Amino acid sequence: MKIMNKQSITIFLIICFLINLILSCPNYPEPIKINQNDPTLQKAYKEVDEIIKKGMKDNGIKSFIASIVYRDEIVWSKTYGNVNPLDENSPPLTIDNAIRIASITKTFTDLMMFQLRDKGTISSLDDEVSKYFPEFSIGNLYNTKKSPTFRELSSHQSGLPREVPCDFDDLADWDICSEEVIIERLSKMFLIMPSYQSTHYSNLGIALLGRTLAKAANTEYEKYVKEKILFPLGMMNSSFYYDDVKDYLAQGLILWPNGSYTISPVEELGWSNPMGNLYSTARDMCNYMMFWLNENPEILDSTTLNEAMSPISLLNDGDTVYGTPFEMFYDQANSIWVKSKAGQLSGYRTQMALIRPLKIGMLFSSLLAFQTPDVFTKAASEILIPVYEQLLYEAGSQPQSPFIPDSKLKPTLTTEKYSKEIPNDAFVGTYTNSEGSIFIVDNSTGLLIANFGDDNLFNVSRFSDQYPEILRIKVSNPQDYLCRYVVDGSNYELVYFTITSTPFGGIECNSVTAMGQTMTLASKDPQYLKNNNIEFEKRNKLISKFLQ
Structure with missing residues (x-):
């Protein structure tokens, strides 16, 4: 029998280590207060800054907004460029300038759905939409009599077409693209596949979801989100309407094939607002991220929040998951799930990424729509996660079991059943x-x-x-x-x-x-x-x- 040489042994040990790494079940430190001025953390933020600047240069981005939250505070933010990227005399960007968060709006629509379910306004996420919106119908040639449900719409499992049946240029016109027109056109169309056969992203599905929820609650969708979500979270500078934000809106750009830039026109979405028409600021969105990271029972029951952040459908790549409403990917390098949602409209590309076990959130927004799997959040998370974990353990944080709160191990006393402490x-x-x-x-x-x-x-x-x-x-x-x-x-x-x-x-x-x-x-x-x-x-x- 041949004796293994040192190189073979080294390779064998590396393979064993990697197998153990893959097969192990990761645990994470409890997020506790840490020194944000720690040199290691400041170096990490500097590296994130360099990633953003390189990404801007590589993609021709002139203006950009970035914010990072940890637990319940903004711990780092930086803006690049001006409110009007084509005017050097324009004021510099701030985190209080409005941007279009586009499809991140969908997370607010799904949040509305969970709230109404918990209040009993809708009885179940598995209720068919037609129960509350009887005018809605669409052809179904598949071997099922079911029509789309709230859960299917919110997680892109309904089999509905991707887009609302109206020209994009006409969406803002409530006469051309009225609810009656859209519903009439849908009645002559067909589901493209049976529900749950495959994830199929549908702007139409989320628009229909928002409008159906509003009917169930006997209110307007935009009014509900403003009163029940935006204002309670302190998001006072967020709105579905251009006129409300035009005075502090950051201007998005279009980059043409010849290398020239123009200011992107603002085209609103009308009936389709629930799928992507919310304007917000980075500061407001930091409040929103802190809600998802820390819970707020006034907005959503904690168990429902866990439900909202759970997976629904695993894609064939094996590490990407769709939920209600988040799109999730598994960070293999750091063995942790990142819950994310991105949005893109002409002139804007924005992404929100949440690392909930560590209570880290990122809001990165480019004032230029460009083709990218993510808006630099993946590279940023690969830098931030190991640094935060290291500093947390150095600060005395204990490993956590995800979302299971611990009482400290100390003798306790109850006045109801026992008159003495139980050591x-x-x-x-x-x-x-x-x-x-x-x-x-x-x-x-x-x-x-x-x-x-x-x-x-x-x-x-x-x-x-x-x-x-x-x-x-x-x-x-x-x-x-x-x-x-x-x-x-x-x-x-x-x-x-x-x-x-x-x-x-x-x-x-x-x-x-x-x-x-x-x-x-x-x-x-x-x-x-x-x-x-x-x-x-x-x-x-x-x-x-x-x-x-």
Whole structure:
């Protein structure tokens, strides 16, 4: 047998490392306050600045606006060029100049949908549009009697054509492109494919979604978004109407094949406003990003916000996903999902990108429409993510389990059920039952750690101050496992202890229910089974729940 040389061994180790990297389930530091003046972070912002300037030069962009938020504040912003890019005497751009965010408007339409569902105005996202908009119809030659639903429209799964059946130049004219005209034309058209057969981006679908929602709420779409979303988020300089923003609108450009530039005309969208006609400022959009990153129950229930940021359809490239309303891609270099939405209209190309686990948001806007997969946000995120993670861990941040809040591990007190604190020591011990189930709690490291009688360790944290007898278990090192195992087993489960008072006024736990199995305290010693060489015939019963 040949002995492997050093080069072969090195290659083998690299392959093993890469396989482990690919198969592991990433975890991220909890976003906490960090020093924004840290030289490493300032260097990262400078690199982002250089990326933008290079991108502007390569694409002939004369004016650009960029803002980055972290948690609940704007941490970096920069503007390039003038309000009128063709006039050197024009005022310099600021983050308070209005821009056209184009298709990012769709996220506001989908947000309206979730709000109305939660309020009961529409009963379900799976309601057919025709229930609220009976005049709408479109031909369907496929083997189904269903008509498009809210969920299908919002996630581009409806099979509707891409565009509203009106010439672009006529969209702003409510006489030529009235609702009646559009609905009549659609009645003579056909779905291009069955729903959910494939993702097919549809401006028509989102326009129809917004107008149907307005009918359900008995209001105008534009009025609803202004009163229920824009103003509550402090987005006072955002509007669907050119006249409202014309005095502070940044001028977009058209670059012609001969290299000349002209100011782009502003063409509004009329009935199609829900698909892309919102004007906003970078400052206002920072407020909007902070809502998505931090939650605001006055705007949307936190569980609904999680729903809105969840995937619906995976594209064939394997790392791009459509949701309601976000378009998501997996940053392979940093093992993290980026939730994004871009928009383009004549003179403008804008993108919003959210890295929610780290609470980082980016709003980059070019005052020139140009062909690009993204508006430099991907390159910027590849710089920012590792720097933020490094600084967070250096600042003492602990790894998080995505979107699962932790109570600090400290004795808690409830006035309703227990008159005394339940110390961590009360939970410690080996719990078993006659079926071979095992649950062990140890605090020899100073922190509560649990296992099911094997080597898979779980961090233990408090669930609620109101229920101190209930604890949460979470995989200690999720990066060591396939993500499928992390989400398909005991991770995040709650365990329920039975608490009793001792004759001397103390508190002890004499049983626990974990993964549906009730076990009694066999010993306060977490090493009880090992020290006494006790084996259970079915000891892997609960372990398998984690590994299957």
